[in-house]
Structure formats: C-alpha cells, structure tokens
Amino acid sequence: MGKNHPNVDDYVISRVRALESLLLEKGLLAPDAVDRVIRRYEASTGPMLGARAVARAWRDPAYKTRLLQDSPAALGDFGVSYDRLVVVENTPARHNVVVCTLCSCYPWDVMGLPPTWYKMPAYRSRAVSEPRKVLAEFGLNVPPEREIRVWDSSAELRYMVLPMAPTGAERLDEDALAAQVTREALIGVAEVRLRDGAR
C-alpha cells in the first residue's frame, strides 16, 4: 500500500482492544458503545442531512436563503440541532472547497463520516496551496476566471458546500435529489450531475 494507506498491524488492533478493555473495567466506556457507533455509521438509512438540506435548497429559494443565512434554524427543519455549520454557495463565478489542514475537522453530524483522503497529508497540504490542481485530480476543472474559495476549518465552525443545482433538478422530488448529492460535492471536490435514469 502507498503512503496514504498505511497498514494497520496487530499492535494497533491489540492496543485498541487493550484500551477498550481497561476503560470497560474502569466504568468509563459503556459495553454497547462500540456497537452503537457501528450501527450509527454503517447502517445509515437514506441520504445525509446535508444532502437533504441541499436538495431542499435547490427546490425552495426561501429555504436556500435560510440555509445560507441561518443554518441552525434551517437544519432544525429536519429535527437536528447543530449550531456551527457555515454553508457556502457555489455559483458560476465562484467555487468553494473545504479542508482542515491542522487535523481533519469535518461536520460528521451533517455529512456522515469523512472519506479517508480528506484526512490524509496529500489533501490537507495541497488543498490550500494548489486547489485547482487537486480538484483536477478529482476530475473537476475550475478555470482561472472562476474564483476558488478555500475554507480551512481552523475553529469549531464546520463548512458545507451548497453545489450548483444540476440540470434537470426541477424534475426530481426532494428525496430523489438528495440521493444524488455525494459527500464529495458537499466537500467541494465534485459537482452534482444527475445520474442517467434518475427520477
């Protein structure tokens, strides 16, 4: 494996098991805590909260305004309390991309688990200094005339990109649209294109 995918050896797995067992004995970890984490992230049903908010914003201009100007209230429409999201809008004149150079901060509550590449040195080092080159590696070309805004998540504010609505978005209902919004689009390394046959 390359330097971005280090092997995990027995020592690490044993050390985790050791820490887990010590914390269980000390009453500092609930016996079902690990299973609950697995269930929450592996058995996810349906699109991420962020995808649902984006889909609603594409279909409802008033919701879009609220999402951009008061995201806690807008996310509250979905029954979720999250006080620190900043939503940044892509336009023909501007493309946004999000990174955390210092450690990999990411809005888990809104966008699920971050992909491994987001957390590795290559993305964290290069997204701030050569974003167009990085985006081109993802297949997204942003010409020089279009401004790139890079958001480095250095505080507790978390960022989500509101991608431009794909052609044909108006034909889909909110749930179908939400299913098309990937975490890559919400990070800003992809746009949203409707898959053939989407309805």
Added chain:
Amino acid sequence: MDGVHDLGGMHGFGPVEREENEPPFHGRWEAAVVAIMRGTRGAGLYNIDEFRHGIERMDPAHYLGSSYFEHWLDGIARVLAEKGVVDAGELEARTRLFRERPDAPLGAPAGAAGAPAGEAGAAAGRRPEAETSFRAPAAPPRFAIGAAVTTRPMHPPGHTRLPRYARGKRGVIDTHRGCHVFPDTHAHGLGEQPQHVYSVRFEGRELWGEAAEPNQKLYLDLWESYLLPA
C-alpha cells in the same frame, strides 16, 4: 506548536489517493476508537483541545506513517496517561496480553453487570459534538468587518489553531463568527478564556507568492489574539 500536523502548504505528498467505495470503518478497531473518544470526552476526562494537542505531540514519523484513527488512539492514550486515568505501563501490559491472546475476552465493566457506573453510563450516551464552543462575549469585538489585519508571526510551543502558512500574513475581516473557547489556553488547563473569532480572508498570492494559482481566496477562522491591525 510548529509540529508535523501543521500540513498546509507542505510539498511532497503526491496525488490525493482515493479508495473506491470505502467502508465507513476499515475494521472494528476504528469504530472502537470512535466510541472510546466519545466515551472518555463525554465523561469529561479531557476536552477537544487537549485531545488535538495530544495528537500533535505524536512522534512526527509515526504521525505521517499512520492512519487517522491511529492518531486518535495515540493522542487519547497520551492524554489519558497524563491525566492518570490509564497508566502507560498498564496499557502496554494489556496490549501484550491481547497480542498473545487475541481472543481473550474484553473484561467485565465495573459495577452492575452490563451497566457502567454512574456518570460514565450517562456520559457514554452523550456525544461530545453536541457541546458547543460558543460563549458569551466579555468585551465587544476588536475588529470590524472589512478591517485589514495581519496575523501574528507567532511560534508557540503549545497548541494553537493558526497554521504556519498563515502567520505574519495580511488579510481582511470577512465575517464575525461569534465568541468561542480559546484552544491555546484550553488545551493546557489554563481555562476557556473565550475570544471573538473572525473569518479572515486571504489572497492566494499573499500566502503562496508567485506559486499561487490565479483567482484564489482562502478563509481561516481565527481568534482575536491571533490578529493585529494591519
């Protein structure tokens, strides 16, 4: 801390490698690390800033050569040892046991069978992300929207959230982000000492000089004491 974690702008890491359809967790151990972090932070054993600084103090070669959740494991073990919760020797001994006997049982929790004791039980269900860093301001913001600022050319030995690539650089206050716990003190047991945080906008060429790509802006959320009037 001018550590290896402060990766912004570094060269040499090559293309961004992606795993197609990667699973949420690459092994049960990753989920266990998440559960351990939430449980121990939820129990108030350490705060998020101490956690991050624990990771920042990893051996640099180990940091670069290990995965994200290995960073969490190392940082948590470091902080728990420093806090006297899990002794490093105790952890090593237990690790050896599980290496020799991978199928050994995890062990019974303290107190009633299947139920963690008191506060830990409640804490195990609480998710640290639900806690907020927002605090009431003690003073009005020093900087107005649109003000020109320069970031301090600082090199603190401890925890900070001003990356090296953005120190001693000129930017513009773009937005006020509210008042937040200050990591530089909170990570070192010196209190929350909340400060106003600003979204500061930098031109790409200010940060990267001639190497900058055209038409790039970069935004950082920075605490007031990181900033000087330009």
